[in-house]
Amino acid sequence: MLKMKPVSLAVLFLLLAATPLRTAFAECPNTSASQVDVEFQAHGELKTCGLGFVIFGIGGAILGENCPEHETRVPAHQECRGAENAGTECSKDTDLAVETRECACGGLVIPGIRIGIPTTCSCEGWYKSGTVEDFRTERCDGPDGL
Numbered sequence: 001m002l003k004m005k006p007v008s009l010a011v012l013f014l015l016l017a018a019t020p021l022r023t024a025f026a027e028c029p030n031t032s033a034s035q036v037d038v039e040f041q042a043h044g045e046l047k048t049c050g051l052g053f054v055i056f057g058i059g060g061a062i063l064g065e066n067c068p069e070h071e072t073r074v075p076a077h078q079e080c081r082g083a084e085n086a087g088t089e090c091s092k093d094t095d096l097a098v099e100t101r102e103c104a105c106g107g108l109v110i111p112g113i114r115i116g117i118p119t120t121c122s123c124e125g126w127y128k129s130g131t132v133e134d135f136r137t138e139r140c141d142g143p144d145g146l
Contacts, residue, residue, distance in 0.1 A: 028140030032085035044069025067121030
């Protein structure tokens with residue numbers, strides 16, 4: 001016959017109550033989300049707008065600012081890149097809109113027949129062209145309240 005020593009009820013309760021906290025804290029990945037700055041990307045043919053001539057859409061400028069055919073803006077967001085941070089985890093938050101706009105040389109150019117001097121790069125309004133995932137840093141449940 002097996003004899004057991006009496007264990008106080010308070011000690012047993014403390015052992016049972018502490019077990020889930022230790023397990024949850026041990027499973028914490030100890031990572032945080034990393035900040036990614038806003039990014040602008042140029043797509044398509046890059047034209048120069050400034051000193052030059054355009055006749056029926058042919059020609060262009062030789063000195064001035066560069067003007068992309070399309071420009072995309074990826075908003076500032078956070079990504080899970082494995083950055084270490086005790087007591088936290090990186091988790092998915094929301095999706096953010098990626099926007100695109102169309103640009104062309106304008107200024108002293110007559111629309112339609114496109115004759116004139118392409119002095120500036122002018123772009124239309126932004127429109128949604130996709131999404132990027134955003135993440136956040138959350139605290140894990142741990143023994144010291146992290």
